[in-house]
Amino acid sequence: MLRSLWLPVCSALALAACSDGETDASRSAEGVFEPGYRGIDTRLLDGDLVSFVVEMSGARGSRDVEDYARCAAAQYTLIRGYGFARHVRTRTAEEGGIWRADAVYTISPALPQGLQTIDAEVTVADCTERGIPTV
Numbered sequence: 001m002l003r004s005l006w007l008p009v010c011s012a013l014a015l016a017a018c019s020d021g022e023t024d025a026s027r028s029a030e031g032v033f034e035p036g037y038r039g040i041d042t043r044l045l046d047g048d049l050v051s052f053v054v055e056m057s058g059a060r061g062s063r064d065v066e067d068y069a070r071c072a073a074a075q076y077t078l079i080r081g082y083g084f085a086r087h088v089r090t091r092t093a094e095e096g097g098i099w100r101a102d103a104v105y106t107i108s109p110a111l112p113q114g115l116q117t118i119d120a121e122v123t124v125a126d127c128t129e130r131g132i133p134t135v
Helices: 002-018 024-031 062-079 120-130
Strands: 036-046 049-057 084-095 098-108 117-119
Touching (some): 036 062, 062 117, 062 120, 117 120
Antiparallel strands (some): 036 049, 084 098, 084 117
């Protein structure tokens, strides 16, 4: 008797664990990503030190606007005839649904030291594939 009751209870618990309480409609609405890339302002700070100020709407969070700045930095690196960049810092802010990032990178012809380096060609190709505009 106990065994016959246990199976339905286990099945119900398993189904409850699979469901997070959201409907398919709410999941698909949250899954829509429609970014509005609003522009890139590039500022040469000193020789190989460059600031990229980017602005976008529709970002899901700071990561999206940071990716936009990274794409701008990669393309600018190629335009200047270099192959690599190193991330120095990024400041992000959101106001009224508009995200802004002020990112600073160094650019160089050789792979710089540091943990946050990017290969400009590889990054620009990734940005193109993801639909993120560059400089």
